[in-house]
Amino acid sequence: MAFTPSARTLKRLINLWPPFLGAGIRVLHISDDFRQAEVMLKLGLSNRNYVGVHFGGSLYAMTDPFYMLLLMRSLGPDYVVWDKAGHIDYLQPGRGRVYARFTLDDTTLATIRAATAHGDKYLPELTVDVVDEHGQVVAQVRKTLYVRRKPGKPASA
Numbered sequence: 001m002a003f004t005p006s007a008r009t010l011k012r013l014i015n016l017w018p019p020f021l022g023a024g025i026r027v028l029h030i031s032d033d034f035r036q037a038e039v040m041l042k043l044g045l046s047n048r049n050y051v052g053v054h055f056g057g058s059l060y061a062m063t064d065p066f067y068m069l070l071l072m073r074s075l076g077p078d079y080v081v082w083d084k085a086g087h088i089d090y091l092q093p094g095r096g097r098v099y100a101r102f103t104l105d106d107t108t109l110a111t112i113r114a115a116t117a118h119g120d121k122y123l124p125e126l127t128v129d130v131v132d133e134h135g136q137v138v139a140q141v142r143k144t145l146y147v148r149r150k151p152g153k154p155a156s157a
Contacts, residue, residue: 007032010069023047025062028099034073037066037102041130043095054094054138059130060086063141066102067126071145074104075112078150084123085144094138100130112147121148 005013007030014020014027024047029038039062041047047058064086072081108124115122123144130139 023058023061034070035104039100040097042097056090059139060088063100063128067143070104074109080148080150082146084146087142089140091137091139096133098130098132098138100128102128116147116149119149
């Protein structure tokens with residue numbers, strides 16, 4: 001049986017994960033139903049670039065695993081979920097603290113379940129904004145995920 005931590009435990013584990021710890025990335029919240037997560041990145045010596053603003057790799061890293069993790073837990077063990085691709089648009093320099101809020105709504109989950117009901121793969125594209133402390137969008141990240149219902153598993157609602 002696979003280890004399936006609670007939202008609170010998963011948050012703690014991710015916050016201790018060396019790549020996030022070293023980059024200054026902090027998970028602030030994961031909802032108990034795994035439909036929302038909020039992540040923060042504060043500007044520090046370990047994640048600033050040559051001109052003194054957030055290093056682009058750290059901005060992308062703060063968004064990397066969350067849609068996959070939320071989908072895995074929201075869809076349940078009958079589904080395979082992988083990150084397939086990611087794209088980031090840097091819109092303005094990031095200074096200070098920046099935040100990303102990930103949300104899965106009923107429509108998104110229903111669309112994924114319907115698209116995979118017969119065992120087909122589905123490649124949803126989900127977007128998250130990285131915003132500064134004033135709500136200004138610093139970067140926009142588009143994640144393409146691979147989702148498929150496991151063979152022999154009945155479609156669920």
